[in-house]
Amino acid sequence: MFYREAGQFKSTYKADQAIFPILQDRMAIAFYLAVAFIAVPIFGSDFFITSIMIPFLVFSLAAIGLNILVGYTGQISLGTGAFMGVGAYSCYKLATIFPDINIIILIIASGFFAAAVGVLFGLPSLRIKGFYLVVTTLAAQFFLEWAFIRIPWLYNYNDSGAIEVPQRETFGIIVTGASATPSVRYLIVLAIVVAMTWVASNIIHGRIGRAWMMIRDMDIAAELMGVRPLYAKLSAFAVSSFYCGVAGAMMVFFWLGAAEVESFDVNHSFLILFMVVIGGLGSLIGSFMGAAFIWVLPVILRAVPNFIGIDVNAATVEHLNFMIIGALIIFFLIVEPHGLARLWALAKQKLRVWPFPY
Amino acid sequence: MSARTLADISAGEELLSVDDISLSFGGVKAIQDVSFNIMKGEIRAIIGPNGAGKTSMLNVINGFYHPQVGTITFLGKERRKMRPYMAASQGISRTFQNVALFNGMSTLDNIMAGRTLKMNKNFFWQMLRYGPAMNEEIEHRLVVEEIIDFLEIEHIRKTPVSQLPYGLKKRVELGRALVAEPTLLLLDEPMAGMNLEEKEDMSRFIIDVNQQFGTTIALIEHDMGVVMDLADRVVVLDYGRKISDGEPAQVQADQNVIDAYLGVAH
Numbered sequence: 001m002f003y004r005e006a007g008q009f010k011s012t013y014k015a016d017q018a019i020f021p022i023l024q025d026r027m028a029i030a031f032y033l034a035v036a037f038i039a040v041p042i043f044g045s046d047f048f049i050t051s052i053m054i055p056f057l058v059f060s061l062a063a064i065g066l067n068i069l070v071g072y073t074g075q076i077s078l079g080t081g082a083f084m085g086v087g088a089y090s091c092y093k094l095a096t097i098f099p100d101i102n103i104i105i106l107i108i109a110s111g112f113f114a115a116a117v118g119v120l121f122g123l124p125s126l127r128i129k130g131f132y133l134v135v136t137t138l139a140a141q142f143f144l145e146w147a148f149i150r151i152p153w154l155y156n157y158n159d160s161g162a163i164e165v166p167q168r169e170t171f172g173i174i175v176t177g178a179s180a181t182p183s184v185r186y187l188i189v190l191a192i193v194v195a196m197t198w199v200a201s202n203i204i205h206g207r208i209g210r211a212w213m214m215i216r217d218m219d220i221a222a223e224l225m226g227v228r229p230l231y232a233k234l235s236a237f238a239v240s241s242f243y244c245g246v247a248g249a250m251m252v253f254f255w256l257g258a259a260e261v262e263s264f265d266v267n268h269s270f271l272i273l274f275m276v277v278i279g280g281l282g283s284l285i286g287s288f289m290g291a292a293f294i295w296v297l298p299v300i301l302r303a304v305p306n307f308i309g310i311d312v313n314a315a316t317v318e319h320l321n322f323m324i325i326g327a328l329i330i331f332f333l334i335v336e337p338h339g340l341a342r343l344w345a346l347a348k349q350k351l352r353v354w355p356f357p358y
Numbered sequence: 359m360s361a362r363t364l365a366d367i368s369a370g371e372e373l374l375s376v377d378d379i380s381l382s383f384g385g386v387k388a389i390q391d392v393s394f395n396i397m398k399g400e401i402r403a404i405i406g407p408n409g410a411g412k413t414s415m416l417n418v419i420n421g422f423y424h425p426q427v428g429t430i431t432f433l434g435k436e437r438r439k440m441r442p443y444m445a446a447s448q449g450i451s452r453t454f455q456n457v458a459l460f461n462g463m464s465t466l467d468n469i470m471a472g473r474t475l476k477m478n479k480n481f482f483w484q485m486l487r488y489g490p491a492m493n494e495e496i497e498h499r500l501v502v503e504e505i506i507d508f509l510e511i512e513h514i515r516k517t518p519v520s521q522l523p524y525g526l527k528k529r530v531e532l533g534r535a536l537v538a539e540p541t542l543l544l545l546d547e548p549m550a551g552m553n554l555e556e557k558e559d560m561s562r563f564i565i566d567v568n569q570q571f572g573t574t575i576a577l578i579e580h581d582m583g584v585v586m587d588l589a590d591r592v593v594v595l596d597y598g599r600k601i602s603d604g605e606p607a608q609v610q611a612d613q614n615v616i617d618a619y620l621g622v623a624h
């Protein structure tokens with residue numbers, strides 16, 4: 001396959017403003033979408049779909065959410081886990097209160113609750129930066145975790161303290177609950193993630209995304225160009241938390257089936273932050289790469305000893321996992337701070353001029 | 359005087375007036391009791407030794423610093439405190455002494471950023487990047503491309519600005535200020551650190567901006583040769599005070615100015 005720009009002259013600014021100006025890029029995207037929408041549901045095993053693909057997509061969406069805040073707007077947050085929790089608990093309550101409304105609509109609606117909470121906890125960012133903002137978002141994380149435990153109304157006073165996903169149908173097909181098939185759940189998650197990624201890309205390439213990046217790169221100059229810091233930062237918190245909230249709701253409704261506060265703890269905040277850093281700050285494709293790296297690699301590593309017939313006990317595999325992933329994270333931070341997305345871009349750059357070195 | 363629009367003011371009339379401004383940081387008196395004005399259509403230079411308060415003066419004009427005493431009158435409207443984005447929306451744009459570009463963005467996006475205030479299509483259309491939002495992008499892209507042509511930086515359109523040499527960065531920053539179509543353009547040492555050829559290019563751009571677009575310019579510059587060539591009038595600051603004000607030749611002959619630059623004891 002030839003990856004070339006040659007011969008593809010853009011005659012209008014409209015064509016040049018396209019998000020993937022190179023034909024081969026557009027073909028690649030179409031190919032990935034075809035694989036994801038057609039090949040995976042047909043050929044993927046239940047294990048592959050439920051334990052790899054669905055979580056991968058859910059985490060990718062959360063990583064996009066966090067990337068909007070950290071990578072595009074330059075604000076830091078350790079509250080991602082809790083914002084996902086806000087989405088999940090809101091969706092659970094909405095499903096209880098409005099049992100007749102389509103669950104997909106409720107999933108999206110729960111994003112707005114997360115957005116509102118995100119804006120609230122984003123308010124301090126107008127005054128403080130960097131380390132101090134980390135501390136406030138961490139406070140948000142712990143406060144919300146507390147709320148998820150101490151406000152029993154949120155989990156309908158269940159003795160278990162957990163939220164359990166009710167069965168819901170869309171067009172006569174069971175989409176949530178224990179009897180929903182993996183393929184159906186996967187396709188819904190995929191459709192939502194693809195649509196929301198497309199929207200994120202649109203926002204980022206337009207006026208609002210530019211305002212976020214202006215704040216990130218040089219806030220005083222941004223203000224001088226007419227960007228209102230208040231509006232830019234809070235809109236980033238809102239959009240970011242919206243994405244995390246929808247991811248959290250999908251995590252419970254289409255993947256776990258039931259969840260307690262542990263699913264939204266600070267470890268998850270760190271997990272998503274690692275995905276963003278490894279994948280590449282300020283890159284949507286990187287968010288997917290980071291999620292794949294952090295989520296899928298351990299699954300593969302876990303399967304390797306079995307596969308080659310060595311009998312290692314589970315705890316050892318888990319330790320090895322931590323060490324390998326940890327070492328890779330450090331390696332990336334030192335060798336390529338811009339993450340996998342940058343490595344990918346460099347590879348494409350090389351390919352564009354291949355076989356000539358310049 | 360009531361607020362006026364740019365069209366109400368004819369060339370040679372007062373566009374901005376700075377009256378009795380004093381600004382201090384703790385014990386440091388950055389500006390003391392300075393008054394001067396800027397006429398529509400002129401190139402006004404602000405000069406003075408290091409630490410004289412020139413940059414602080416620009417910061418007062420565009421709202422970064424709030425003077426303890428004094429008023430600023432722009433377009434006939436008096437104001438004491440304002441946020442930088444308000445100054446921007448009134449038509450004041452600027453470049454910085456230490457280039458302040460958006461390093462994570464390309465040349466094109468940096469200059470597009472200068473159009474921020476002129477874009478307003480709402481969030482819904484932004485999400486779709488379609489219809490009004492797309493038309494708006496293209497409409498502003500055309501203006502941006504004109505400035506890119508004007509500044510002869512077509513070849514670096516898609517380059518991340520962090521990879522550009524210093525001289526080009528300054529040029530991109532000028533482009534970003536110009537696309538805002540400012541009424542008053544503030545340039546803080548636009549030629550500092552440039553070689554002779556780059557300085558000549560930059561001088562040419564400044565003159566063209568002033569003459570072709572009719573933009574009023576306030577310019578801080580250390581190179582006296584450049585100031586003598588470009589400026590219509592010069593104000594000289596030293597230790598936060600105004601020590602001279604007038605046409606270049608007049609200022610150059612002023613004994614106060616000569617003393618200040620030679621470092622005569624106060």
Ligand SMILES: Nc1ncnc2c1ncn2[C@@H]1O[C@H](COP(=O)(O)OP(=O)(O)OP(=O)(O)O)[C@@H](O)[C@H]1O
Binds near residue numbers: 411412
């Ligand atoms: N934000 C600030 N906080 C404290 N002091 C400041 C601040 N900004 C400027 N000053 C002080 O005000 C005085 C004037 O500084 P200013 O930057 O305006 O000088 P300048 O004429 O632009 O000098 P240069 O030619 O070196 O750019 C200096 O003594 C400086 O230290």
Ligand SMILES: [Mg+2]
Binds near residue numbers: 412414455
């Ligand atoms: Mg200065």
